[in-house]
Amino acid sequence: MSIQLGGLATGLDTNSLISQLLKVERKPIERLERDRSFFKARLAAFTDLDKRLRDLMSKAEELTTARKLVANKATPATEEFFKVSASSTAMAGNYNIKVLSLAQREKEVSLGVASVGAKEFGAGTLSLQVGGKDPVVININENNNSLGGIRDAINASGAGVKAAIINDGDAANPYRLVVTADDSGTPIEISANLTGGSYVDDPERPFAFTQTQEGTRAHIQVDGIDIYRTSNTITEAISGVTIDLLKEHGAADAATGLQVDLDVDAVEKKIRDFTNAYNEIVSFVAKQKDASWGRDAGMQAPLRNLQLLVSTAIGGDNSLQALSQLGMQTQKDGTLKVDGTRLKDAIRNDLDGVLGLFNGSVGVDGLAKKFGDYLKGVTDRANGILASRKTATDSSLRRIDQQIERQEMRLEKREKTMRAQFSAMEDLVGTLGAASSYLAQQLSMLSNFGSRR
Template identity: 75%
Template sequence: MSIQIGGLATGLDTNSLISQLLKAERKPIERLERDRSFLRTRLSAFTDLDKKLRDLMAKAEGLDSARKLVANQATPASEEYFKVSASATAMPGSYNINVVSLAKRAKEVTQGYADISAKEFGTGSLSVQVGSGEAVQIQIDENNNSLGGIRDAINAAGAGVKAAIINDGDPDNPYRLVITADDAGTPVELSAGLSGGSYADPLFTQTQEGTRAHIQVDGIDIYRTSNTITEAIPGVTIDLLKEHGDATASTGLQVDLDVDAVEKKIREFVTAYNDIISFVAKQNDASWGRDAGMQAPRRNLQMMVSSAIGGDNSLQALTQLGMETQRDGSLRVDATKLKDAIRNDLDGVIGLFAGSGEVEGVAVKFKDYLKGVTDRSNGILAGRKQMTDSSLRRIDQQIERQELRLEQRERTLRAQFTAMEELVSAMSATSSYLMQQMSMISSLGSKK
C-alpha cells in the first residue's frame, strides 16, 4: 500500500481536495437517492389509501344484508332469572317468561376408596345405560382394575357419560368415582359385575336427577336439554340462571329495534368514506396526487353516493337519510333525520343499503367496487407496487455501480496526489542539495 503524504510536501490539504472532488462527482447518486425516496413515499401513500379503501369495504360489508345491518335489543325486567341477547331476526314485542326448572345432568357417585392407583377391584364388566338406549358393557381386567383405570375405561367407552374422581376428605376412604351424563334431562343407570379383588364393587347412588330446562313463554311450555334456549322467541337467545320457584311468577322481556346500534353502523360507513375523501385531498400537493389511481376511487365513490339505486324501494338515495355532500366532498349526517328513517322505515333503509331482487343497494355497490380496487393481484396498490419495486431495483443497481465507480475514483485521486507529493518532496530534496553544493562552491571561491 502506498503512503498517503496528505500535503506534507506541497502544503496542500489533499484530503479536503479529494473530498470536494468526490462530492461533486456524487451528484448523480444523490439524484438517484432522491428518486428512490420519492418512489418509497409515493408507494407509502398508495399503501395508506389501500388500507382506507379496505376499511370502507369492511364497513360496507356490514350493511349489505338485513342480517348484518339490523340490530335488536332484548331487555329483561330483571337479570336474576335469565339473561338474553337478540339477533337481527328477533321479533319485536313484549313477553313474559317463567323459569320452571333448569336443565340438569344426572349424576351418580360411588362409595369411597383408599387408593386411586391400587389394582384391588375384581374383574368383569360395568354396565352403563343412558336414557332408553342400549346398555354399554365396559370390560374391567387386570390392566385397569384400579379406581383410576375404571374412570379411564368409562371415559374411553363413549357411553354418553363422563367419569371423574373426587376427594371428599374422608381420612380412610376419600376417593369416590362420580359419573355425569353428557346430556341434561337424560337418566343414567350403572351397575357393576366384578368378581375377585379386595375392593368392594362400586355401588352407584344418584346425587342429581337429570332434568330438562322448562320455561313458560306467555303461558306456553317449552322444554330444552340445555339452559341456553334459542327460538323460543324468534331471534332471541335466553340463558337460564335461576328458577322462579312459583308457577304464577314471571319476568317481563321487551324486544325492540336498536336504533342507536343501526345508526352507529351507518355512521361508521360514512366516517370511513369521509376518511378517503380527506386523504385524497391532502395528496393534491404531491405529484402522485394527480395519479389516476389516487383520484379514480374518490370520483367513483362520490358518484355512487349521489346516485339513486333504482327499483321501487321507498328510499332511493343517501340524501333521504339526512346525508349531504359538503364542498370538500365529505358527507355530513343529520342525526335526527337518520334516526327517524331507521325507526319509521327500516325496510326502506335495508333496501337502500342491501338492495332487493335485481336492484343493488349502496353498500353492495361499494363492496363490489372496492373488492376490485383493493385486489391483491390486480388492484391499485398491486399495480403501483409492482412498478415501484421494479424502479427501486433499477435505482439500487445504478447506485451500487456509481458507488463502486466512486471508490475506484477515490483510489485513483489518492494515488495521483500521493505521486505528486512524492515528486514535490523529491524535487525539494534535490533543490536543497543543489543549494548546498552552490553554497560550498561559492565558499571555496571566496577563500582564493
C-alpha cells in the same frame, strides 16, 4: 483503516481537496437517492389509500343484507333469572317468561376407597344404561380392576357419561368415582357384577352408586306455553332470541317481562361507520394535494367514482333512493355530514326503505353492493391500484439501486486514483525539493571556494 496524511511535501490539505472533489462527483448519486425516497413515499401513500379503501369495503359489506344491517335488542325487566340476546331475525314484541327449572346432569357417586391404583375390585362386568338406550357392558379384569382403571374404561366406552375421581378428604377412604351424564335430563343406571377383590367382597362396602344430583331438563313458560330443553341456553322459544337461564323463579305466580324491538342505535352506528370510512378516504386524498402523486389518476379516480356512487340514485321503486334522504349532505371539503335525527327517524319509521337503499331489490343493486363491487376491483391483490403501482415502483427501485451501486463503485475507484495522483505529486515535489537543496548547497560551496582565492 490506514491513516492518510496528505500535503507533507506541498503543504496542501490533499484529504480535504479529495473530499471536495468526491462531493461534486457524488451529485448523481444524491439525485438517485432523492428519486428512491420519492418512489418509496409514493408507494407508502398508495398503500395507505388501499388500506382505507379496504376498510370502506368492509363497512359496506356490513350493509349488504338485512341480516347484517338490522340489529335487534332484547331487554328483560331484570337479569336475575335469565340473560337474553337478539339476532337480526328476532320478532319484536313483549313477552312474559317464567323459569320453572334449570337443566342439570345426573350425577352418580360411589363409596370411597383407599387407593386410586390398587387393583382390588375383582373381575366381572359393569353395566351402564343411559337415557333408556341399550346398556353398555364394560368388562373388568386384572388389567383395569382399580378405581382409576374403571374410570378410564367408562370414559372409553362411549356410553354417554363421563367418569372422574374426587378426593372427599376422608382419612381412610377418600377416593370416590363420580359418573356424570353428558346430557341434561338423562337418567343413569349403573350396576356391577364383580367377584373377588377386597373391595367387592366387603359386604359393608359394595361397589354401588348413589345419586347426588338428579338429571332434569330446563323448563320455562313463555306467555304460559311450556317449553322444555336439555340445555340452559334456549333458542327459538322466541324467534331470533337466545335465552340463557340463570335461576328458577320459585314463586308460582312470578315471571319476568321481556321486550324485543329494533336496536335503532346499532343500525345507525353501522351506517355511520360506513360514512366515516368514506370520509377517511376523502380527507386522505385531499392531504396528498401538495405531493406530485396527489394528481395521480390512481389517487383521484377512486375518489371521483366513490363521489359518483354517493350522489347517484339507486333506481327502482324503493322509497329511499340516495343517502341525502337519510340526512347525509356533502360538505365543501367533499366529506359527508350525517344528520343523526333524520337518520334515526328513517330507521325507525321506514326500515324497509333503508334496507332497500343499501341491500337493493329484485333487479336493482343496493348502494352497499355497488360500493363493494367497485372497491373489490380497485383493491384486487393482482390487478388493483396498489398492485400496479407496486409493480412499477419495485422495478424503478431495483433500477435505482443498481445505478447507485455502480456509481459507488466508480467513486471508490476514483478516490483511489486521486489519492495515487496526489501521492505521486507529493513524491515529485519532495524529490524536486531535495534536488533544489543540493544545488543550493553546491552553489554555496563554489561561492565560498572562489572567495578564498
